[in-house]
Amino acid sequence: xxxxxxxxxxxxxxxxxxxxxxxxxxxxxxxxxxxxxxxxxxxxxxxxxxxxxxxxxxxxxxxxxxxxxxxxxxxxxxxxxxxxxxxxxxxxxxxxxxxxxxxxxxxxxxxxxxxxxxxxxxxxxxxxxxxxxxxxxxxxxxxxxxxxxxxxxxxxxxxxxxxxxxxxxxxxxxxxxxxxxxxxxxxxxxxxxxxxxxxxxxxxxxxxxxxxxxxxxxxxxxxxxxxxxxxxxxxxxxxxxxxxxxxxxxxxxxxxxxxxxxxxxxxxxxxxxxxxxxxxxxxxxxxxxxxxxxxxxxxxxxxxxxxxxxxxxxxxxxxxxxxxxxxxxxxxxxxxxxxxxxxxxxxxxxxxxxxxxxxxxxxxxxxxxxxxxxxxxxxxxxxxxxxxxxxxxxxxxxxxxxxxx
Numbered sequence: 001x002x003x004x005x006x007x008x009x010x011x012x013x014x015x016x017x018x019x020x021x022x023x024x025x026x027x028x029x030x031x032x033x034x035x036x037x038x039x040x041x042x043x044x045x046x047x048x049x050x051x052x053x054x055x056x057x058x059x060x061x062x063x064x065x066x067x068x069x070x071x072x073x074x075x076x077x078x079x080x081x082x083x084x085x086x087x088x089x090x091x092x093x094x095x096x097x098x099x100x101x102x103x104x105x106x107x108x109x110x111x112x113x114x115x116x117x118x119x120x121x122x123x124x125x126x127x128x129x130x131x132x133x134x135x136x137x138x139x140x141x142x143x144x145x146x147x148x149x150x151x152x153x154x155x156x157x158x159x160x161x162x163x164x165x166x167x168x169x170x171x172x173x174x175x176x177x178x179x180x181x182x183x184x185x186x187x188x189x190x191x192x193x194x195x196x197x198x199x200x201x202x203x204x205x206x207x208x209x210x211x212x213x214x215x216x217x218x219x220x221x222x223x224x225x226x227x228x229x230x231x232x233x234x235x236x237x238x239x240x241x242x243x244x245x246x247x248x249x250x251x252x253x254x255x256x257x258x259x260x261x262x263x264x265x266x267x268x269x270x271x272x273x274x275x276x277x278x279x280x281x282x283x284x285x286x287x288x289x290x291x292x293x294x295x296x297x298x299x300x301x302x303x304x305x306x307x308x309x310x311x312x313x314x315x316x317x318x319x320x321x322x323x324x325x326x327x328x329x330x331x332x333x334x335x336x337x338x339x340x341x342x343x344x345x346x347x348x349x350x351x352x353x354x355x356x357x358x359x360x361x362x363x364x365x366x367x368x369x370x371x372x373x374x375x376x377x378x379x380x381x382x383x384x385x386x387x388x389x390x391x392x393x394x395x396x397x398x399x400x401x402x403x404x405x
Contacts, residue, residue: 001368003227004158006214007249008166010241011205014145015060017213019235020250021152022047023058034151036101038144045144050236053245057234060148062141090118090129096143105405106150112353113146113216117208120189142209149213156252159368160348162225163218165195169205187211195221201241219348227253261341264292265319269332270299272307279308282329289325290318313342345371354401356383356394361402373402 006012006020022028028047035045043064050059097110122129153161168183168191175184182204183191190211199205231252239246283294293313301307310330314322316339323335345364350373352359359379364372375398384391 001159001255002157003225003251003253003255004153004156004161005224005227005251005253006161006163006218007224007251008164008206008214009199010237010244010246010248011167011169011207012210012214012248013207013237014142014149014209014213015062016235016237016248017210017250018145018148018152019047019058019060020233020248021149021156021235022060022233023235024156024231024233024250024252026152026155030155031148031151034101035144035147036099038096038100038140038147043140043144045148052234052236052247053241055234055245055247057236057245057247059236062144064140090114093143097147100147102147102151103154106154108404109216109353110147110150112358113150113212115353116190116216116358117186117212120186124185124189145209146213149217153217158252159365160219160225160255161217163194163214163221164223165197165221166191166211166214167199167201167205168196169201169203170198171202171204173204183211184208190215194218199244201243203239203241205246216351219350224251225255227251227255229253261343263316264340264342265314265316265322265337266340267312267314267319267322267326267335267337268309269326269330269335270301270307270309271330271332272301272305274308274331278330279310282310282326285325285329286312286314286322289321290314291322349376352398352401352405354397356387356389356397359383359398359401361398375399375402 006017018031022031028045032045043062046061046063047058048061050057093114094111097107097114100107100110102110118129168187170182172179173182173184182198183196183206184204186208187204187206190208192215194211194215196206229251233250233252234245234247235250237246237248279296283296286294291312291314293311295311297309297311299307299309310326310332312322312326319337323337326332326335345366347362347364350361350363352361352375360376361373362376363370375395380391380394380398383389384394387394
């Protein structure tokens with residue numbers, strides 16, 4: 001199982017991510033070829049070695065020939081990249097993506113990423129998608145960053161991508177729409193469910209492009225997983241930070257899956273004299289207290305009375321708490337318990353872009369082999385209500401997008 005781990009201790013931007021992947025082995029010429037028409041017509045890309053706070057890293061650069069002196073950022077400018085370039089509409093960006101040499105799946109992925117950006121900006125500014133022009137990420141260098149990242153991550157063929165908690169920086173940032181606190185509104189909107197923190201540095205260390213790429217591809221967020229490291233790459237940003245290297249680090253490695261049996265406590269009791277309305281309330285209380293599973297089964301009890309068998313699966317250290325809740329909230333006078341072992345598939349949530357909108361899939365693997373992939377029903381129901389389409393049709397569209405991803 002190949003794992004990519006992005007260590008974002010100094011934040012992230014699109015060019016930093018590409019620099020790290022180039023540093024870890026991605027061939028620059030193959031990247032140029034994949035960018036296709038995006039890398040011509042007055043633009044070219046390059047990569048060179050730089051040193052950031054004593055760490056040697058790769059700096060990915062986009063050069064503009066048509067406007068001398070208009071590089072990626074003006075000296076001393078913040079990481080937002082709005083420097084007078086023409087703001088492109090989403091349709092113009094979609095056309096540029098489709099002209100690239102990405103795979104068909106990669107083109108769909110990139111278009112979905114820009115659509116996601118459009119939805120974010122539409123929500124922030126209160127305008128329709130048709131009126132959206134992507135200021136901070138609509139210039140050619142940011143398009144190259146996103147399309148390049150899609151190609152690069154296909155090239156590495158990872159089974160799993162893990163992202164560390166992300167350092168977003170602090171202070172205020174100037175954008176095309178005014179001055180905002182860090183992280184900027186678009187960045188915040190892209191970071192849903194991602195763990196973030198600030199090291200206290202008064203700079204914007206995470207750009208919208210960086211947030212988009214990391215949240216699009218992260219299988220999970222957290223500490224470095226168990227793995228054997230094969231390659232390490234460092235991608236440099238523009239600024240010099242005083243206390244740390246302004247780089248993104250990517251670790252490329254392999255993990256051998258060893259099934260692990262986890263101990264669980266199983267509690268049971270039978271009930272035949274309780275108001276049925278209480279069962280739902282009891283289940284909610286147990287889940288809120290940390291139960292892993294709670295389910296009820298219909299049984300026949302003494303004196304030929306129908307009853308309910310309640311089964312609770314919980315971590316062993318919560319057995320006493322589960323028992324207390326059952327005694328307090330139900331009419332039972334006894335609870336059995338035993339400790340068992342269980343084995344689980346590796347599970348993760350993967351967001352898939354569909355023609356109807358984003359859908360989260362619950363993906364299960366064993367030894368790196370994909371065994372199950374099911375869309376989250378809440379996402380299907382939400383899109384069904386928004387689009388006025390039967391939920392079974394939304395489900396079919398989601399499954400098709402999963403297979404074609």
